[in-house]
Amino acid sequence: MGSEKDGNFSKSVLVFALLIISPLSGFLIEFSPSLGPLTEPSAVVVVEDDWNQSGVSTSGLTVEDDGNVLIDRPGISWQIPTSTGLPITKTGAATIAVADLGEIWVIGGKDDANPQQSNDELFSKMIEAYNIDSQTLRTVTSMPNEAAYAGAVLIGGEIFVVGDWWPGTNNPSNSAKGMVQIYNISTDVWRNGTPMPALKRVGHAGVCEYGGYIWVAGGVSGSIGTDATNRTLRYDPANDQWSEVAKMNNSKFGFALIPFEDKLYAFGGGVRASSWGAPTPSKIVEVYDPALDNWTQLNTTIPKSVAGVRGTIRHNEIVLVGGINSNQVVGFSPETEVWRTLSSLPTTIGDMGVSSLNGTIHTFGGDMSTYPYGTWSQMYSQDIFFVANSSMVDGILSSDVLDLRPTTQASAQPRQFSFTASQPTGTLVELQFRSGIDATSATSKTWQGPDGTVSTWFIAGSYSLNISGKANFFQYRAHFSSTALSTWDLPTLESVTIEAAHAAFVGTIPTLAYAMGEPLNLTTEHADEAGFSAWLRLQPVQSTGSFFGDAALITLDDSGVLSLIDPQNVIHGTPTAIM
Structure with missing residues (x-):
């Protein structure tokens, strides 16, 4: 399904009768819908449940064709014990x-x-x-x-x-x-x-x-x-x-x-x-x-x-090690029949003893002869090579920067987010987020968890957000981890939902209105049951374009009350609003 956005909103219409008695040529118009308090639900919802899309970045993870995200299997690194080898080749x-x-x-x-x-x-x-x-x-x-x-x-x-x-x-x-x-x-x-x-x-x-x-x-x-x-x-x-x-x-x-x-x-x-x-x-x-x-x-x-x-099983993956005249090491997943090329042995060697224990792989001795199983020019090994245990695997997914506005003229503010995940024993999915008025602002912010810092992470659940001001853009990142390596149990992120309030003027808002012209009708849409407010400023200008005197200001508060400040008496009558 990918990323989906939905919005249901109520509408308000403000009708202004601009019967201007001033000899000025017109008025510059500025406007802004504003958002209410931060405690109520919103009606704009973004749902993400498929991460096989552009804009998603990962580290230590793979996004499958079906959109699910899985932790990558770790690589291996061969080491030699510092204390001992076999007493004899x-x-x-x-x-x-x-x-x-x-x-x-x-x-x-x-x-x-x-x-x-x-x-x-x-x-x-x-x-x-x-x-x-x-x-x-x-x-x-x-x-x-x-x-x-x-x-x-x-x-x-x-x-x-x-x-x-x-x-x-x-x-x-x-x-x-x-x-x-x-x-x-x-x-x-x-x-x-x-x-x-x-x-x-x-x-x-x-x-x-x-x-x-x-x-x-x-x-x-x-x-x-x-x-x-x-x-x-x-x-x-x-x-x-x-x-x-x-x-x-x-x-x-x-x-x-x-x-x-x-x-x-x-x-x-x-x-x-x-x-x-x-x-x-x-x-x-x-x-x-x-x-x-x-x-x-x-x-x-x-x-x-x-x-x-020789072969063994590590992290629920079959690992094949070495061979005559070979230092090849590969991993094989029987469920998917997918091969992985792993770090080669330090030398070409076959017929060694190979076992895994507690997440490690160890090899003992082996045959380095070009022509093995004979009596001449035979070259055996007394080396012990090993791969250390990995106690945890993890990875990070960063979402695209999500635009929460229903239109580019709108303003938005995230109010709540939630996420669900499948987390077998020993696995975990955690989230952090950041937001900003534009995409650049959002991506420049520090990631934050429940305490507002980068040090903590949200666990699966639903959370109210206390973000002040406009935050049109939202980004999250998910941390996947697993310590259940012997059975290779992995967590999956099922869905992320972001709910946001928004407010906007509908249609094209003129930047200039003329004296004695037709009444100016402005329509707003908003999704914010917590309340809505808007203001409209009209600045008288002369024919040269220069400002003349103070502007008129019309405001609509979250209780539906209109107020007018008109120091030059340029507006005839009282503006009305239909909620």
Whole structure:
């Protein structure tokens, strides 16, 4: 609907019989309708409920096509902890956030104790817990078995480490064992679960938890990684049982599998044709619906093809991080299928551990090799990169400068404004305003809240205004904020209504009247139930245009009483007013 203006007004007619007995040529006319007291309602209403229009400016906000205003998602900035990195370079570690402890656990992986030496990489069973507040590491009881390129999930106080892959092994080469290793946090005890079914055992798969099950999609088995699968397995932790569900549309490994609401999203991944070289990356996005047991390939794709990518959820947005020979970081909103390009990683790196906790994102280690998964020229990382928590997001919308007059001849005065907003828990919309006799005057004023200063804001509701004098132009600004970032709940401004009194003369008012001419009829319109007054000044002038003597003044007060001051007796009779 946009901005709407409405006005209903009563009318008064002043009829003057100007029978001038003066020999002067004429009279200059000045006039003004005036507004009454500031306490009563007005009849001119401006309503705004669509901000997709010219004149509106925003900062930190986006105006949608339907006119709604939404807070922009914040960008990210990668930082390096000042106190520590991993004690050893590693890649292919699994990570899991343990929120109750404020820690992210870095589990297993493939370690390189001496980056200057080739063919000395070792598979790890070590676990280190990283405290995101103190930026310190502590050692946790190791797994029973080494596991790299596994996935980790937390269910009911237990950590499940699922899968394994053994690239670079030979004489003999190792195939994936499909291990399930389970750690009870409270008892500090490990146990083994049933491995994946024979001939279906993989590592470097997409692994996630949804609905109390662990889902394992894709992955590879052989050490050279040329046997990527599109199989999807489901593990039931309660019964320690595996089952197979619908296959993906594409075989791949090294991709991010992210549960979001009631679907599983698979991003990117790669396939490998030989034992040497990086996998061929993909930009495909597939979605699995557990309720229907089917995979769908979306039309949208990742901005850049990537394998060895990891992902997490921050502020209810899927964030994909890095990849082999990539430092790409992008955000994806499943509801809108909109991508955002975010700040790149400090270096090209893939297969790192990635987790989010308390609004942060942390990455651990990773593979910086041009040709990964081999034994020569392998380059792993011991870096920890992180994105700090954002406790609040906000933005400002400034309206166009609104002309409250029904016509350009009118005078206006704002009497009341109100606004409505939808404000989920943790969100807020606040308003300030400013006004002036013209647009320039209005925009030069300081914004004001309930106490008349810029320090306070009006909350949703209805407010009477105490503005003195004419204020034909009005501008407001709205501050949107949210601290409900984990669920990404946002406020919306529904409508802003400004009610204003106004008064005006109708039609063209002559600036010059001639002696002995016809009676001069003047009509006023006004919307001000609080009262109305007007005045008319007639200044005698000579034929040369110069003033002659004092002017005559006719006034109409807010009770309808006319008065006349006519020092030169130039007006014949008594003016009348019809209200």
